[in-house]
Amino acid sequence: MTSMKVTFIGLGIMGSRMAANLIKHQVELTVWNRSAASMNALEKKGAIVAASAQEAVKDADLVFSMLSTPEVVEALFLGQEGLLSMMKKNALWVDCSTVNPSFSDLASKAASRSGQVFVDAPVAGTKPQAENAELVFFIGAEKVVLARIRPYLDMMGKKVLHLSKTTKGAAFKMLVNILLAQSMLIFSEAVLLGEKLGLSKEFLLDTLPNLVVTAPFTKFKAEMIRTSDYEVQFPLEWMHKDLHLAAITAYEQEQPLYLANLAKELFAEAKMAGMGRLDFASIHQYLARR
Structure with a gap:
């Protein structure tokens, strides 16, 4: 596969383990989290720790997010000074957070206006499945976009369920x-x-x-x-x-x-x-x- 610069935002119970599995597959991964402990643990495994969320995404081709609520996703990514404004044009934003479909629609439209491509990619599975790369991804995206991110999904999960267009994964x-x-x-x-x-x-x-x-x-x-x-x-x-x-x-x-x-x-x-x-x-x- 073509190597991309990959960033992971949100390193809680799920995100920290998903990121660790990317590192196991020699992905050069930049990470950011509000608290430092999970970043430090991943740094020992080979992750690059960004000084800020803005720094984490600015050069990324592919940004994964795994955050707690739609409000947290919105606060980080949307708005005039949100992360979308810092990301490269045509970069991919793959949101694995559990959010409502209408919020995914809002995020997709914001990404489109900003020049990025949004994918809703929530998962089935909890801590053990995240740790053992056994997650199931529910993907809302065009086939051509899924093909670009599929290798990375396969590093973190055992199955990808393609649900056609944006919002259907959510x-x-x-x-x-x-x-x-x-x-x-x-x-x-x-x-x-x-x-x-x-x-x-x-x-x-x-x-x-x-x-x-x-x-x-x-x-x-x-x-x-x-x-x-x-x-x-x-x-x-x-x-x-x-x-x-x-x-x-x-x-x-x-x-x-x-x-x-x-x-x-x-x-x-x-x-x-x-x-x-x-x-x-x-x-x-x-x-x-x-």
């Missing part, structure tokens, strides 16, 4: 996360009711995840419930944020979203109870105490 991610959140709630309710009916917690956690009616990811979350160890892989506060974005999207489309909105309020309550920085599977613990 749209599909909305669907995935409302399924994820509600499946976790349903599994938790089933376990709690099973215990009340006299079935042992161990039996339920061993058996329910293996049934065809159960979402496969619950096999991993069952171990968290078993040990009450909710070491964060996907923070509960970000699940609440994603459900909020889904609610905004449903409102924009005039589509009722009854159960996902109920899930959103339950995750909001758990966040208010101090569980925001735990893994989203801790919703089970919240329901058990409620």
Whole structure:
């Protein structure tokens, strides 16, 4: 492949591991993050640490971003003094953040006006998948643009799902996360009711995840419930944020979203109870105490 100057902006739980996988494939990578610790760790692995976000992007051909909220993406990239104004003409901006489709549309139009090409590229997977390069990318882009970034996506993931034009990657991610959140709630309710009916917690956690009616990811979350160890892989506060974005999207489309909105309020309550920085599977613990 033709080598490009690559920059990664946002080095949290997901971004730091995605960037590390690019470095493993000898990509010359420039990184920037608001806090220094993750930058320092990647510098030891071979990354170039930029002094500022502006410096990180100014010479890049390809910029990946993995940030927490649409508001953070907007603050960094958009506006008169945003990163888009610092980037080269025809540079690629690949946003892996989970944002709502209407925001991706806004970002795409801003990039077009500034002379860059925007790609929405949210991912399926949490900390282990990011670490092991097993993410699934949901790509909203033209085929010719996907071909340019595909080698780098393959370094960080196991599958690329091409969803045609811009915003469709973000749209599909909305669907995935409302399924994820509600499946976790349903599994938790089933376990709690099973215990009340006299079935042992161990039996339920061993058996329910293996049934065809159960979402496969619950096999991993069952171990968290078993040990009450909710070491964060996907923070509960970000699940609440994603459900909020889904609610905004449903409102924009005039589509009722009854159960996902109920899930959103339950995750909001758990966040208010101090569980925001735990893994989203801790919703089970919240329901058990409620």
